[in-house]
Amino acid sequence: MCFDYIIVGAGITGITAAEELANVLDKKVLLIDKREHIGGNCYDYLDDNGNLIHKYGPHVFHTDNTHVYNFLSLFTRWNNYSHKILFKYNDTLVPVPFNFISVDKALPEDSEEIKIALIEEYEINEKIPIRKLVQSENEHIKQLGNHIYEIFSEHFKKLYQIGDDELSEFVDKMFPFRMSYDCRYYNAMYQVEPLHGYSYMFKNMLSNPNITVVLNRDYNDLIRIDYENKRIFYEDEEFNGHLIFTGMIDEFFKYKYGELEYNSLILENEEINGKTFQDNSVIYYPNQYHLTRVTDYNYLSGNTLDTTVVQFEYPVKYDRNDKEQNIPYYPIDLKRNRQLYEKYKKLSDEFMNVTFVGRLAQYELLQMDECVEIVLDLINTKFSEI
Numbered sequence: 001m002c003f004d005y006i007i008v009g010a011g012i013t014g015i016t017a018a019e020e021l022a023n024v025l026d027k028k029v030l031l032i033d034k035r036e037h038i039g040g041n042c043y044d045y046l047d048d049n050g051n052l053i054h055k056y057g058p059h060v061f062h063t064d065n066t067h068v069y070n071f072l073s074l075f076t077r078w079n080n081y082s083h084k085i086l087f088k089y090n091d092t093l094v095p096v097p098f099n100f101i102s103v104d105k106a107l108p109e110d111s112e113e114i115k116i117a118l119i120e121e122y123e124i125n126e127k128i129p130i131r132k133l134v135q136s137e138n139e140h141i142k143q144l145g146n147h148i149y150e151i152f153s154e155h156f157k158k159l160y161q162i163g164d165d166e167l168s169e170f171v172d173k174m175f176p177f178r179m180s181y182d183c184r185y186y187n188a189m190y191q192v193e194p195l196h197g198y199s200y201m202f203k204n205m206l207s208n209p210n211i212t213v214v215l216n217r218d219y220n221d222l223i224r225i226d227y228e229n230k231r232i233f234y235e236d237e238e239f240n241g242h243l244i245f246t247g248m249i250d251e252f253f254k255y256k257y258g259e260l261e262y263n264s265l266i267l268e269n270e271e272i273n274g275k276t277f278q279d280n281s282v283i284y285y286p287n288q289y290h291l292t293r294v295t296d297y298n299y300l301s302g303n304t305l306d307t308t309v310v311q312f313e314y315p316v317k318y319d320r321n322d323k324e325q326n327i328p329y330y331p332i333d334l335k336r337n338r339q340l341y342e343k344y345k346k347l348s349d350e351f352m353n354v355t356f357v358g359r360l361a362q363y364e365l366l367q368m369d370e371c372v373e374i375v376l377d378l379i380n381t382k383f384s385e386i
C-alpha cells in the first residue's frame with residue numbers, strides 16, 4: 001500500500017482534502033465512500049431530459065469568504081443565483097427570513113402599525129432575534145414576534161421531529177427579523193450555483209492521478225481500528241499514514257457511548273410538463289401537510305427546458321438499520337446530543353493519526369463553504385507539518 005493519506009467520505013470535505021493534499025502537498029491519497037457516487041449530500045445529476053437534480057435536496061452555494069470562492073472557481077464557472085424561500089402558512093405565501101414584505105403578507109390588517117412600531121424601535125437593516133420580538137413591550141412588535149415564533153415552531157417540530165418541550169432550544173436558531181425589504185434568503189457576498197453542477201466541479205477537483213477513489217465500499221470493510229493502541233489497519237496491513245475521517249464520529253467509536261441523533265429525509269421526484277411548477281424555487285409548508293418543502297429545479301439550474309422536476313421532501317427520524325431512512329441529513333442540535341458529541345470528541349483527540357472533520361465528524365450543520373474553509377486551513381497548518 002502506498003498511500004500517505006486515507007480519507008473516509010467523498011463529500012465536499014473529503015474531496016477538498018484529497019484535492020489539496022494531492023495538488024498542493026503532492027501526497028498520495030485514497031478516498032473511500034460507501035455510496036455509488038462522489039459528492040456526498042451535494043451530489044447532483046442530469047436526468048434523461050437534461051434536468052439537473054440535487055439528489056439529497058437543494059443546495060445553494062453562498063459565502064462571504066473570497067478565498068473559498070476563488071479556490072472553488074479553479075474547478076467550475078458559476079451561475080449567479082439569488083436564493084429566495086417562501087413559507088406557505090395558512091394558505092399565505094410569506095418570504096423567509098421575515099422582513100417588511102413578510103409582515104404585509106402575513107399580517108395584512110395590522111401591518112402598518114407593526115412596521116411603524118418596528119421603525120421607531122430598531123435601525124433599518126438591523127437583524128432582530130425572534131426572542132427579542134416576543135419579549136417586546138410594544139404590543140404590535142410582540143404580535144409579530146408571536147406569529148413568527150408560531151410558524152418557526154411548527155417548522156422545527158416537523159423537520160427535526162421534536163416535541164414542544166424541546167422547542168425552547170431552537171428559538172435562537174430561528175432566522176432573525178430583517179428590518180428591510182430584502183427577500184433574499186442569504187445575505188452573502190457570493191450566491192452562486194456551479195454552471196454544470198456540483199458533481200462536475202467535484203470531478204475536476206479529483207483529477208490528479210495521485211488520488212485513488214474507491215466507491216461502493218463501507219470503510220468498515222477495509223479499515224480496522226485498534227482502539228487501545230490507536231493503530232489503523234488497511235486491508236489487514238498497518239497503515240502508518242494519516243486518516244481523515246468525515247463519516248459519523250459515533251460510528252467511528254462503534255457507538256461506545258450511544259448514538260447521536262439526526263433527522264433523515266424521504267425525497268420523491270416528479271417530472272412535470274411545463275417550465276415551472278410553482279411560484280418559487282423552494283416553498284416550505286410548516287403546518288398544512290406532512291411534507292416540509294417542495295423544490296422546483298428549473299429555478300435552481302436556470303434551465304429553459306419544457307419540463308421541470310419537482311422534489312417533495314418528507315422528514316423522518318434517522319435509523320441506521322432502516323434502508324429507507326439511513327442517511328444522516330441534519331444533526332439535531334439539542335443539548336443531549338452536544339453533550340454526547342463532546343464525549344466522542346474527547347476520545348477523538350487521543351488519535352493523533354486521525355483528523356475528524358466535516359459535518360458528520362464534527363456533528364455540526366456546516367454549510368459547504370465552511371467545510372471548504374476548514375479543510376483549507378488544515379492544509380496550511382496541520383497537514384503541511386505531517
Ligand SMILES: Cc1cc2nc3c(=O)[nH]c(=O)nc-3n(C[C@H](O)[C@H](O)[C@H](O)COP(=O)(O)OP(=O)(O)OC[C@H]3O[C@@H](n4cnc5c(N)ncnc54)[C@H](O)[C@@H]3O)c2cc1C
Nearest residue numbers: 009011012013034040041057059060219247358359367368
Ligand atoms: C437537505 C440539505 C440541504 C442543504 N443545503 C445547503 C445549502 O443550500 N448550502 C450549503 O452551503 N449547505 C447546505 N447543506 C449542507 C451541506 O450538505 C454540507 O455542508 C455538506 O454536504 C457537508 O459535506 P461533508 O463532506 O462534510 O459531509 P457529507 O456530504 O455527508 O459527506 C460524507 C460522506 O461520507 C460517506 N460515509 C459516511 N459513512 C461512511 C462509511 N461508513 N463508509 C464509507 N463512506 C462513508 C457518506 O456516504 C458521504 O458521502 C445542506 C444539507 C442538507 C442535508
